[in-house]
Amino acid sequence: MTAEFAVALPAIALVLAASLASVHAVALQVRLADAAADAARALGRGESVDEAAGIAARHVGGARLAVSEDGAFVCASLTASPGALLAALELRAESCAMRGGL
Numbered sequence: 001m002t003a004e005f006a007v008a009l010p011a012i013a014l015v016l017a018a019s020l021a022s023v024h025a026v027a028l029q030v031r032l033a034d035a036a037a038d039a040a041r042a043l044g045r046g047e048s049v050d051e052a053a054g055i056a057a058r059h060v061g062g063a064r065l066a067v068s069e070d071g072a073f074v075c076a077s078l079t080a081s082p083g084a085l086l087a088a089l090e091l092r093a094e095s096c097a098m099r100g101g102l
Helices: 003-044 049-059
Strands: 064-070 073-080 091-098
Touching: 003 049, 003 073, 003 091, 049 064, 049 073
Parallel strands: none
Antiparallel strands: 064 073, 073 091
C-alpha cells in the first residue's frame, strides 16, 4: 500500500458515506410525499387524525403529522429526520385534499 493511497482512503470513505446518506434522504423525501398524500386523502374522506397518523406511520416511521384546514380543503404536513450523518436535516412534505373526496 502506498502512502498516497493511505492518505486518500479516508477522503474516499467520507465521500461514499455522504453520497449514501444523500440517497437515503432523497428516498425518505419521496416516502414522505406519498405518506402526506395518503394521509390527506384519508382526512378528506372524514377519517380521524389518529387514523391518518397511522397511515403516515406505515409509510414513514417516526414522522410527525400536522393537520390544517382551509375551507373545503384539509392538508396534511409530515416532517421527519433522516438521522445518522444528516440528523440535523429535517425533511417536510405537505399534501391537501378536498373534503368528501374519494
